[in-house]
Amino acid sequence: EKVVTGVQTCALPSGIIILHINPDKSREVIGPGGKIIKRITEETGTQIDSEDSGEVRSAAVNSEGGRQAEEMIRNITEDPEVGRTYQGKVRSVVTFGASVEIVPGRDGLLHISEIDHRRIARTEDVLNVGDTVMVKVIGVDRDGKIKLSRKALLPEPEGAAAGAGSGGRDHGGDHGRDRDRGRDRDRDRGRRR
Numbered sequence: 001e002k003v004v005t006g007v008q009t010c011a012l013p014s015g016i017i018i019l020h021i022n023p024d025k026s027r028e029v030i031g032p033g034g035k036i037i038k039r040i041t042e043e044t045g046t047q048i049d050s051e052d053s054g055e056v057r058s059a060a061v062n063s064e065g066g067r068q069a070e071e072m073i074r075n076i077t078e079d080p081e082v083g084r085t086y087q088g089k090v091r092s093v094v095t096f097g098a099s100v101e102i103v104p105g106r107d108g109l110l111h112i113s114e115i116d117h118r119r120i121a122r123t124e125d126v127l128n129v130g131d132t133v134m135v136k137v138i139g140v141d142r143d144g145k146i147k148l149s150r151k152a153l154l155p156e157p158e159g160a161a162a163g164a165g166s167g168g169r170d171h172g173g174d175h176g177r178d179r180d181r182g183r184d185r186d187r188d189r190g191r192r193r
Helices: 023-030 032-044 063-077 158-163 176-192
Strands: 002-004 007-011 016-020 046-050 055-060 085-094 097-103 106-111 132-140 146-149
Touching: 016 063, 023 032, 023 046, 023 063, 032 046, 032 063, 046 063, 055 063, 063 097, 097 132, 097 146, 106 132
Parallel strands: 106 146
Antiparallel strands: 002 007, 007 016, 016 055, 046 055, 085 097, 085 132, 097 106, 132 146
């Protein structure tokens, strides 16, 4: 038996995995009209039964499918962490950004300013509905709304670093505020040219 944050997992010899999740999250795993649980079973080749008690049984034909189903259920039932990276799917595109589904049934907002280091005129110039995109959670507000960034996972353009005269700037660590100030300066210099 292994314990995962918020989800308790038991692997049985028969290929059945039993997850014990927060009963309040059971509906999220099932989704409206069973949509989410059906999608998980189709994508992973597993059979899943979810109880109101919070017990979720997953029967997998192969261990890889079982592992994928367990990970998908865990992602749905856990709260998204700031700093965590997801491979998401673009669900809708609007003038100010895109709605990206990071796990089945859970979307976040990828604001147009977080799509790329360069200024984007239209979201559709970079992203379209159905595209797969790597995003990082950069914030979750009190209402549970998730803020995403694509540009946080992209290397800074060569010209921006050279233009700022900071050839060896450190892009890691907890220097987010300083890095953002530097990006703003770099962006302003680029506009003046």
